[in-house]
Amino acid sequence: MTTELYNDGTVVHAPTFIDGSSIDIPELRILHQDGSVYPDADMPDIDETLAIKIYKTLAFHRVLDERMVASQRQGRLSFYMAALGEEATTVGGAAGLEPQDMIMGQYREQGALMFRGFSLENFMNQLFSNEKDLGKGRQMPIHYGSNELNYMTISSPLGTQIPQATGYAYGQKLQGLDAVTLCYFGEGAASEGDFHAGLNMAAVQQAPVIFFCRNNGYAISTPSDEQYKGNGIASRGVGYGIKTLRIDGNDILAVLKAMQIARAYALKENAPVLIEAMSYRLGAHSTSDDPSGYRTREEEEKWQANDPILRMKNWLLAQNWWDEEQDTVLFEGLREEVLAAVKVSEKINKPHIDTMITDVYDTPTAQLQQQLDEVKAHVNKYPEAYPFTAGKF
Amino acid sequence: MAQMNLLHAINNALDIAMAENDRAVCFGEDVGHFGGVFRATSGLQDKYGKTRCFNTPLVEQGIIGFANGLAAQGSVAIAEIQFADYIFPAFDQIVNESAKFRYRSGNEFNVGKLTIRTPYGGGIAGGLYHSQSPEAYFAHTPGLKVVVPRNPYQAKGLLLASIRDDNPVVFFEPKRLYRASVGEVPEEDYQLPLGKAEVVQTGTDITLLAWGAQMEIIEKAAKMAEADDISCEVVDLRTILPWDIETVCQSVMKTGRLLVSQEAPLTAGFASEIAATVQNECFLHLESPIARVCGLDTPYPLALEKEYMSDHLKVYEAIKKSVNY
Numbered sequence: 053m054t055t056e057l058y059n060d061g062t063v064v065h066a067p068t069f070i071d072g073s074s075i076d077i078p079e080l081r082i083l084h085q086d087g088s089v090y091p092d093a094d095m096p097d098i099d100e101t102l103a104i105k106i107y108k109t110l111a112f113h114r115v116l117d118e119r120m121v122a123s124q125r126q127g128r129l130s131f132y133m134a135a136l137g138e139e140a141t142t143v144g145g146a147a148g149l150e151p152q153d154m155i156m157g158q159y160r161e162q163g164a165l166m167f168r169g170f171s172l173e174n175f176m177n178q179l180f181s182n183e184k185d186l187g188k189g190r191q192m193p194i195h196y197g198s199n200e201l202n203y204m205t206i207s208s209p210l211g212t213q214i215p216q217a218t219g220y221a222y223g224q225k226l227q228g229l230d231a232v233t234l235c236y237f238g239e240g241a242a243s244e245g246d247f248h249a250g251l252n253m254a255a256v257q258q259a260p261v262i263f264f265c266r267n268n269g270y271a272i273s274t275p276s277d278e279q280y281k282g283n284g285i286a287s288r289g290v291g292y293g294i295k296t297l298r299i300d301g302n303d304i305l306a307v308l309k310a311m312q313i314a315r316a317y318a319l320k321e322n323a324p325v326l327i328e329a330m331s332y333r334l335g336a337h338s339t340s341d342d343p344s345g346y347r348t349r350e351e352e353e354k355w356q357a358n359d360p361i362l363r364m365k366n367w368l369l370a371q372n373w374w375d376e377e378q379d380t381v382l383f384e385g386l387r388e389e390v391l392a393a394v395k396v397s398e399k400i401n402k403p404h405i406d407t408m409i410t411d412v413y414d415t416p417t418a419q420l421q422q423q424l425d426e427v428k429a430h431v432n433k434y435p436e437a438y439p440f441t442a443g444k445f
Numbered sequence: 446m447a448q449m450n451l452l453h454a455i456n457n458a459l460d461i462a463m464a465e466n467d468r469a470v471c472f473g474e475d476v477g478h479f480g481g482v483f484r485a486t487s488g489l490q491d492k493y494g495k496t497r498c499f500n501t502p503l504v505e506q507g508i509i510g511f512a513n514g515l516a517a518q519g520s521v522a523i524a525e526i527q528f529a530d531y532i533f534p535a536f537d538q539i540v541n542e543s544a545k546f547r548y549r550s551g552n553e554f555n556v557g558k559l560t561i562r563t564p565y566g567g568g569i570a571g572g573l574y575h576s577q578s579p580e581a582y583f584a585h586t587p588g589l590k591v592v593v594p595r596n597p598y599q600a601k602g603l604l605l606a607s608i609r610d611d612n613p614v615v616f617f618e619p620k621r622l623y624r625a626s627v628g629e630v631p632e633e634d635y636q637l638p639l640g641k642a643e644v645v646q647t648g649t650d651i652t653l654l655a656w657g658a659q660m661e662i663i664e665k666a667a668k669m670a671e672a673d674d675i676s677c678e679v680v681d682l683r684t685i686l687p688w689d690i691e692t693v694c695q696s697v698m699k700t701g702r703l704l705v706s707q708e709a710p711l712t713a714g715f716a717s718e719i720a721a722t723v724q725n726e727c728f729l730h731l732e733s734p735i736a737r738v739c740g741l742d743t744p745y746p747l748a749l750e751k752e753y754m755s756d757h758l759k760v761y762e763a764i765k766k767s768v769n770y
Contacts, residue, residue: 154518156514185551186550186551186553187549187550187551187553188551190548190549190551191549195549197550197551197553197554198553199550199553199554204517204550204554205549205550205551205553205554207541207542207545207549209537209541209542212510212537212538212541212542213514214510215506215507215509215510215511215513215514215538216510216511216513216514216517216542217514218507218510218511218514219510219511219512219513219514219515219516219517219518219522220514220515220517220518221514222511222514222515222518223468223514223515223518223519223520224518226468226470226496226497226520227468233514245506245534246506246507246510246537246538248504249502249504249506249507249510250507250510250511252502252504252507253501253502253504253507253508253510253511256501256502257499257501257511410552411547411548411550411551411552411555412547412548412587412588413547413588413590413612413687414547414555414557414611414612417640417687418687418690418691419687419690
């Protein structure tokens, strides 16, 4: 056991501050908005099949978000969170991983789950908290999760998944698995203590975890310059001794490239990577929020011109892998599918009353069973007050 | 059987758990080479390597967040928080995450293989921040199990049961007894049941109930009362959550009186929950009000620790008051 405090760095004899602006953090960009590729760009590993799968996932994402926000406005759904403008960060992220890699999200990462094949029905069942929801109707809409698809169920408290991702990745390493953990969070969540705890532990404990900050400019209504000082989130990775990349988060090829090299590095070196994706939350934080109260239309328009889905479409068109007619058919088909699925899912029963006490422990305790029995007797006495459950047990 | 103190018993349980499963991992502040500030993890790093027994940075929320992820991945996570007083930075990870992991995911994921060990309690001249008994905070959280052993034999059997239980467990170790309590402990593997109280001594006039280090106090008070011809039934709760209502209520229905003693402050401590349940279940059997002998509703003091603590004399006086009500 030893501790080495002296390093081999520059020694000065007059005080010299270091500040964030003195750290030059390059931003990876491969695609222009018009779909052309920077001539010297280091392309990701991508072929036509993968490119089309990514694009179809992006399209599904955008249509689902549009339709579900509309459904919420119609009062069919209690709550929703769209990812308008930053879809590339999650779909491109998942596309750079292997299926056995764990994904831990904050809440706005449904694009990664879509890429892995979570079905439209699965999304709907969670959103409508019906009896087919894998989460048994216990959490608010958008708290998806799937063991089969290695996508950890979302938890509302912000940033808690960051140290958990470190622990999860450490377990993967202990078993010698060919797998890493990807952990998503926003720049707002990076203010939480869990962010610092999780990054520091990952660096020290040598865990193959990829921390992915979606820097989308706003934490609800708080703009990033009221959220942090210094050179974004990336500079913090450097401070913790973590290999760090900053990328254009609206450039799907940059996201994919970053993820592919991050995964290879994390796995080979058993060490964490931090990716900061610069993007913009074009929509509201959630359906409970109205961004017109805290930002300008000009700012939004500027970012609309950086639409990541349009940028990818332009690239696909330039490759002759896609055409406008296919595009129209794809989007129209998706809109019909989503609408049909809403009508089915909202009519499915609520979860059975017995699920009130299951999964608190591995098996319900005697006290829980007694409490449930009392609730059932009460429901039977006043069935009209409890229409979801009355007569169903 | 070997003579072990409480620390040896815990170390022995950890050794068995790590030997039987190479996915069992022990970690926390200073638990590696140094073996923990109390030496509960002594020798484990030498035996199982630095990847399975290691020091973490000084960050309780990180330790438990890491432990949650590790357990969700399928490893057996055994995390140490150096003092129960310092568990609060990890409160969110325990209460919002560990406790709800299985429920909120519909059992898609769980952290059943998580055990959090932490030394608790006073009587060691530790003052405000090295003496607290925070079990009640966790007892209010569905999804956790909360366990407190009273001696080396209990510590080993209950810790092994906690590690193997398929639910997250917070395991409070009475640090006052770490070296003070020595007893016969089998060297082989054994478990004691969680959620089950133990009747330590039978009696007819009053039930005395406590857990952890407070058991020594109520046993001593029971001996004093015996000299006054008062027959005490002494019960060790052992598991705070879920607690053994049946055993406690059967005892109270027999004796007609209940005294609960805890180190934690009086208001909203776990003794309050016990009193509420017992008066509901045993109302017509009670001969006197349920007595609670607890710490004062103040932070844990340093210089006046002896006055503050619920000791055998305070318990003895409360026994007489109940019996003579």
